Structures are given as structure tokens and as C-alpha cells.
Amino acid sequence: MPRQVDHDRRRRQIAEAVWRLATRGGLEDVTLRQVAAEAGVSARLLQYYFGTRDQLLLGALEILNDDAEQRARERLAMLGEAPGLHAIVRGVLLELLPLDEERSNRHLVYVAYFVRFLADPALAKVARDAPRALEDLVAGLIAQGQELGQVPRGIDVAAEAAFLVTGADGMQATVLLGQRTPEEAVALIDHQLARIFTATRTAHREPPGPNDRHRPHDPPE
Numbered sequence: 001m002p003r004q005v006d007h008d009r010r011r012r013q014i015a016e017a018v019w020r021l022a023t024r025g026g027l028e029d030v031t032l033r034q035v036a037a038e039a040g041v042s043a044r045l046l047q048y049y050f051g052t053r054d055q056l057l058l059g060a061l062e063i064l065n066d067d068a069e070q071r072a073r074e075r076l077a078m079l080g081e082a083p084g085l086h087a088i089v090r091g092v093l094l095e096l097l098p099l100d101e102e103r104s105n106r107h108l109v110y111v112a113y114f115v116r117f118l119a120d121p122a123l124a125k126v127a128r129d130a131p132r133a134l135e136d137l138v139a140g141l142i143a144q145g146q147e148l149g150q151v152p153r154g155i156d157v158a159a160e161a162a163f164l165v166t167g168a169d170g171m172q173a174t175v176l177l178g179q180r181t182p183e184e185a186v187a188l189i190d191h192q193l194a195r196i197f198t199a200t201r202t203a204h205r206e207p208p209g210p211n212d213r214h215r216p217h218d219p220p221e
Contacts, residue, residue, distance in 0.1 A: 011049050011063065014039045018060035022112035023105065027057060028119055054123060061113055068095065068106060085145045086197040089138055089164070093189050096134075096168040098175050099182045107172045135161045142196065150197050160196055167192065 017039035021030050032053055036043040050056040072095040079087050098104035117124045139161035145151035168189060174180040 014046055014049060015060035015063040019109045022109045027112045027116040085141050089141050090193055093164055093168045097185050098172055135165045138164055145197060152198060
């Protein structure tokens with residue numbers, strides 16, 4: 001067991017080196033030698049744990065995604081025992097926004113990966129073929145809302161889920177660049193959710209109507 005734990009720690013050590021290089025100068029020209037030097041390990045050890053450069057990049061991204069999922073679960077758990085579907089969907093979408101240092105740093109790494117994937121057809125194919133798990137999750141939650149009478153039956157579940165996820169995803173850059181404040185980004189999410197969860201608008205912190213839609217909300221801790 002201690003041996004396995006040490007392996008996990010070493011893989012994380014190398015992955016964190018990839019993330020630091022990504023935020024400092026991108027991933028387009030990053031080499032195995034540079035990552036090894038940043039991680040303080042030999043190139044041979046790096047290849048032992050990850051293999052090729054592409055395998056290294058994908059492996060480091062997988063660890064980053066696992067971290068993001070774990071932190072999201074922890075923050076959703078802070079909503080309480082029965083937060084309601086509206087609050088759960090809101091919590092999921094807010095994980096896509098750089099609302100604190102942790103999420104901002106993660107999104108900066110994602111930006112570097114995005115540019116790298118655009119330049120590499122093989123890596124781009126991996127990204128294209130990945131399942132749209134987050135959209136499916138949000139769609140499932142909205143569908144549950146329909147069953148409970150919280151969401152109108154006429155709502156196109158798949159289309160709304162795609163719009164919410166891609167919309168939140170697209171706001172990352174505007175917040176990172178300072179074009180939009182975190183509070184403004186959260187208010188936009190709240191406005192869209194109030195449109196969908198019409199039966200529960202007054203039961204949440206989100207604004208119940210157009211007169212209050214610009215009232216900013218503090219992002220969750």
C-alpha cells in the first residue's frame with residue numbers, strides 16, 4: 001500500500017509541474033526534459049510514469065479533472081442535505097467560473113490545453129471524442145425538475161443544458177481578463193436558471209424577476 005501511495009504522489013508531482021509550465025508559457029513547445037526539470041525528476045522517471053509527451057499532457061489533464069470533480073463534490077455538499085435541483089444545477093455551473101484563486105488557476109491551465117489541442121490534431125481528436133458528461137448531468141437534473149413540476153414541460157432539456165454549460169464555459173475568459181466581474185458572471189447564470197426553474201424562483205437566492213436581475217450574488221466559498 002505505501003508503494004502505491006508513493007506512485008500517486010509522484011504522478012501528481014509531475015502533473016503539477018505540467019500545470020505550472022502551462023500557466024507560465026503555454027504547452028505548445030513544452031518538452032519532456034522541461035517538465036522533468038520543473039518536477040525535479042529524471043526524464044527517464046517521467047517516461048516511466050507517463051510515457052510520451054502526449055500521454056503526459058493527457059495524464060496531467062486527467063489528474064486536474066479529477067481534482068476539479070472532487071472540489072466540486074465538496075462544494076456541492078456544503079449546500080446541505082436537500083438543496084433542491086435548482087441549487088444543484090447552479091452549483092455545477094459555478095464550478096465552471098473562475099470565482100476564486102483555485103478555480104482561476106485551473107482555468108488558466110485549461111486555456112493552455114485548449115491552445116495546445118488546437119495545434120495538435122491527435123490531441124484535438126481526444127477532446128472531440130470525450131463524452132459531454134457535464135451537459136448530460138445538467139440535462140438529467142433539468143429533466144428531474146420537469147418531473148417534479150419545477151421546470152416547464154416545453155423546455156428542451158438537451159438544448160438548455162448545452163446552452164448553460166457552454167455559456168458558463170464561455171464566460172471564463174471574460175472573467176479572467178477582467179471584462180466581467182465574478183459577481184456579474186454569477187448574476188447571468190442566475191438569470192438563466194430563473195428562466196428555466198420557473199416554479200422555484202422565489203425559493204432561492206436568485207432574483208425572482210427582471211427588476212432584480214442585476215443584483216450581484218456572492219459566489220460560494
